[in-house]
Every structure is written in structure tokens, then in C-alpha cells.
Amino acid sequence: MQTCLFYKIAVIASVFLLFAGCSSRQEITEQQIPLHTELPAYTRHLKGFKICLDPGHGGQAHVPNYKRGPTGIREAEVNLKVALHLRDMLQEVGTTVIMTRVDDSYVSLAKRSQIANESNADFFISLHHNGIDNSPETNYTSTWYHGDADDSRQSLDLARYIQQGVSDALRLPRFPATGLYSDKLVTASGFGVLRLTECPAVLCEASFLSNPEEETRLQDNAYLRQEAYGYFLGIARYVTAGFPKGVLIDPQHTSTVKTKTPHLQIRVMDGLHERGAWMLKRQQVFTASIRVKVDGVIFPHHYDRNTDIITVAIEKPLSNGVHFVETELVNYYGKHSLPSPQRFKV
Ligand SMILES: [Zn+2]
Known part of the structure; x- marks a missing residue:
């Protein structure tokens, strides 16, 4: 009996809710979203x-x-x-x-x-x-x-x-x-x-x-x-979505080096870690997206995911004067680095 009574109450409640639902739906459609x-x-x-x-x-x-x-x-x-x-x-x-x-x-x-x-x-x-x-x-x-x-x-x-x-x-x-x-x-x-x-x-x-x-x-x-x-x-x-970038750390931007064949070091920054968020330690940048240009020419590079450092070994001696380094990369949000050439002097 108790089960039957509970069932009746449940049916009545469902019918009530059904009608209540209808009326509230009508109100919503009559109003502006x-x-x-x-x-x-x-x-x-x-x-x-x-x-x-x-x-x-x-x-x-x-x-x-x-x-x-x-x-x-x-x-x-x-x-x-x-x-x-x-x-x-x-x-x-x-x-x-x-x-x-x-x-x-x-x-x-x-x-x-x-x-x-x-x-x-x-x-x-x-x-x-x-x-x-x-x-x-x-x-x-x-x-x-x-x-x-x-x-x-x-x-x-x-x-x-x-x-x-x-x-x-x-x-x-x-x-x-x-x-x-x-x-x-x-x-x-x-x-x-x-x-x-x-x-x-x-x-x-x-x-x-x-x-x-x-x-x-x-x-x-x-x-x-x-x-x-x-x-x-x-x-x-x-x-x-952040602004990823590569930051020239050795030689530092605007500094002067004595060697004509420097080994460049560039720090990868995804534009997201700097917020102090909880995420994997490695910078959230696609490895295959990295491209380094020196004076507008693409150079081979090595990217170490453990240190998040890109290394570029320049073997052909550079001329005396100012040289520009541009790092292109894409983070996990698909954001491309902004053009921001950094430079050093030989
Ligand atoms: Zn217009």
C-alpha cells in the first residue's frame, strides 16, 4: 500500500511539474532572451x-x-x-x-x-x-x-x-x-x-x-x-591564449660578443607559465613550430624541452657589426609569436 501511495504521489508530482515546466517555458519564449x-x-x-x-x-x-x-x-x-x-x-x-x-x-x-x-x-x-x-x-x-x-x-x-x-x-x-x-x-x-x-x-x-x-x-x-x-x-x-616568444639570453639582446661564431641561446616562453599556473614544467609550445632566423636566414637549431632553451650553433663566421635574431614559435593555444627581432653585435 505504501508503495502504491508513493507511486500516486510521484505521478501527481510529475504531472504538476510537467505543467509548471510548460508555463515557465512559455514565459521564457514571450520574453526577450x-x-x-x-x-x-x-x-x-x-x-x-x-x-x-x-x-x-x-x-x-x-x-x-x-x-x-x-x-x-x-x-x-x-x-x-x-x-x-x-x-x-x-x-x-x-x-x-x-x-x-x-x-x-x-x-x-x-x-x-x-x-x-x-x-x-x-x-x-x-x-x-x-x-x-x-x-x-x-x-x-x-x-x-x-x-x-x-x-x-x-x-x-x-x-x-x-x-x-x-x-x-x-x-x-x-x-x-x-x-x-x-x-x-x-x-x-x-x-x-x-x-x-x-x-x-x-x-x-x-x-x-x-x-x-x-x-x-x-x-x-x-x-x-x-x-x-x-x-x-x-x-x-x-x-x-597568451603571447609566446623566444628571448635571446646568450648573447643578451643589444650586447657585444668577441667571437664571430657564437652559440646562441634562446629561452622559450609560452606566454602562459608567467601567470604561475599549475601545468607541466615544459613550456607549452609546439616543438615543430620553432624556427630561428639570423639576419633573415633560417638556421638549424636544437630545442631542449627539459631546459626550454633553443641553441643555435653559428659555424660560418659572422661579419663585424649588428646581427638580428628572430624566433618564431606557436603555443598550445595556436598563438604565433609576435615579430620582435633581437640583436647583438660582433
Ligand atoms: Zn565600413
């Missing part, structure tokens, strides 16, 4: 970085039909609003933000790159919204890097994270085959703002302002903030 703008713990890695944000266009409201949506919303204004939201989020976690413009003024492409270069920004992001004639249904996210992928590995590292962050935030129904595009697809010399910027640089076309529904959404401040949050998470994940 909440915007998740809490800051994940990994965003703390952004502290201390210097990021240049470049809201595309500006100062050309007088040009008829220049970069406008179907009802006349200007791309320059939308770009700026998103960039200002993003700036606020980045500053909240201790990032220094350099803006190429903070109002509707005209700034040349060369000037935008100059602002990034002179401020020694760690990386550069140009924020845009796309447009296409005679195809109002077109709407997707794309992220652009300069030139050939082999020459833009560091910018592509950033582009991947931005593309995924913004795509996740906007959840547009279409995702292109890659989402990552070379600016050479548009012009032979690429985009000036990417070509002239020295640090890793990308340009993101978050969505299509020429799509009528998208133009409506882009007038909603909450939607713009959601887009900025997508950039923010993409940037935070990019930084969290």
Missing part, C-alpha cells in the same frame, strides 16, 4: 594591455547616400556607438584604449594607423558594418586581415577570436564558409588601415547595414552593446 553582459573571470588577463579601436568612417554625413542603411542610418554612427560600448567594457577591466575618433569627425586611413603606431598599441581593431547593393537578404559577420595569410599569422590569430566572438554575440542565421578574408580580395594593395598598422590588425564587418531587419536592430542600443560584448569576449580570449 536576456543579454549576458557579466564579465567572465578570464577577462582579468586584459589588464595592462593597450588596444586601439577604430570606428570606421565618420565626418561624411554631407555625402549623399554614403554608407547608409535602407532608411538612411549611417554606418559611421553605428560603428562609433559599438566602439564606445567596447571601450567602456575594456576600460572596466583595466585595459588602456586608444580611439581613432570619439565623435563624427573625418580621420584619414593613414592617420588612423598613425594613431595606433604612435601609441604603441598591442593590437588594432577597425569596427565596421557591411553593405551590398541589390541583395537586402545578405547578412553575415566577416573579419579581414591584411595581405597573404603567411605574412599575417599574428593578425589572423586575432581575427579568429574576433570573428567567433562577434558571430556568437549577433547569432546571424548565416555563417560564411570561412568568415576570415584577406583584404586583397577587395583591392590589390589591401585596406590602407590594415597595411599601415604595425601591430596585429583586423577589420570586422559585424553585420550588413543594408539588410532592412539588421538596420532596425542596429538602432537598438541593447543590440549594439551585445555586439560590443562579442568583440570584448573575442579580445579577452585572444589575450588569454
Whole structure:
């Protein structure tokens, strides 16, 4: 009897829960999906970085039909609003933000790159919204890097994270085959703002302002903030993945050696161990990714995983003067070392 009574209670409870579940599901579908703008713990890695944000266009409201949506919303204004939201989020976690413009003024492409270069920004992001004639249904996210992928590995590292962050935030129904595009697809010399910027640089076309529904959404401040949050998470994940590098320790950077056939020693740093985390002792860098160039020429090297030291034995005597050492490597997150040639004098 007791078992039977328990069974009845269980059935009644299940039916009650079923209906309760239905009603709560209805409530959720009737409401707006909440915007998740809490800051994940990994965003703390952004502290201390210097990021240049470049809201595309500006100062050309007088040009008829220049970069406008179907009802006349200007791309320059939308770009700026998103960039200002993003700036606020980045500053909240201790990032220094350099803006190429903070109002509707005209700034040349060369000037935008100059602002990034002179401020020694760690990386550069140009924020845009796309447009296409005679195809109002077109709407997707794309992220652009300069030139050939082999020459833009560091910018592509950033582009991947931005593309995924913004795509996740906007959840547009279409995702292109890659989402990552070379600016050479548009012009032979690429985009000036990417070509002239020295640090890793990308340009993101978050969505299509020429799509009528998208133009409506882009007038909603909450939607713009959601887009900025997508950039923010993409940037935070990019930084969290670390910046691997090879550090010349013998001879030390800028020092002078007496021998013309030095044995170079380079310390491998994955950009992750320095956080004091719990992980295997060896630096988290792919052995096969290591490449050492002396004066632009690839030299054979030996990498000792126990000491995390790369050794390069130079057998052919070097000339008197300054010589440059560049170490390329990739860490477990797939991040490529930034170009940072170190030098010594013979
Ligand atoms: Zn644009």
C-alpha cells in the first residue's frame, strides 16, 4: 500500500511539474532572451594591455547616400556607438584604449594607423558594418586581415577570436564558409588601415547595414552593446591564449660578443607559465613550430624541452657589426609569436 501511495504521489508530482515546466517555458519564449553582459573571470588577463579601436568612417554625413542603411542610418554612427560600448567594457577591466575618433569627425586611413603606431598599441581593431547593393537578404559577420595569410599569422590569430566572438554575440542565421578574408580580395594593395598598422590588425564587418531587419536592430542600443560584448569576449580570449616568444639570453639582446661564431641561446616562453599556473614544467609550445632566423636566414637549431632553451650553433663566421635574431614559435593555444627581432653585435 505504501508503495502504491508513493507511486500516486510521484505521478501527481510529475504531472504538476510537467505543467509548471510548460508555463515557465512559455514565459521564457514571450520574453526577450536576456543579454549576458557579466564579465567572465578570464577577462582579468586584459589588464595592462593597450588596444586601439577604430570606428570606421565618420565626418561624411554631407555625402549623399554614403554608407547608409535602407532608411538612411549611417554606418559611421553605428560603428562609433559599438566602439564606445567596447571601450567602456575594456576600460572596466583595466585595459588602456586608444580611439581613432570619439565623435563624427573625418580621420584619414593613414592617420588612423598613425594613431595606433604612435601609441604603441598591442593590437588594432577597425569596427565596421557591411553593405551590398541589390541583395537586402545578405547578412553575415566577416573579419579581414591584411595581405597573404603567411605574412599575417599574428593578425589572423586575432581575427579568429574576433570573428567567433562577434558571430556568437549577433547569432546571424548565416555563417560564411570561412568568415576570415584577406583584404586583397577587395583591392590589390589591401585596406590602407590594415597595411599601415604595425601591430596585429583586423577589420570586422559585424553585420550588413543594408539588410532592412539588421538596420532596425542596429538602432537598438541593447543590440549594439551585445555586439560590443562579442568583440570584448573575442579580445579577452585572444589575450588569454597568451603571447609566446623566444628571448635571446646568450648573447643578451643589444650586447657585444668577441667571437664571430657564437652559440646562441634562446629561452622559450609560452606566454602562459608567467601567470604561475599549475601545468607541466615544459613550456607549452609546439616543438615543430620553432624556427630561428639570423639576419633573415633560417638556421638549424636544437630545442631542449627539459631546459626550454633553443641553441643555435653559428659555424660560418659572422661579419663585424649588428646581427638580428628572430624566433618564431606557436603555443598550445595556436598563438604565433609576435615579430620582435633581437640583436647583438660582433
Ligand atoms: Zn565600413
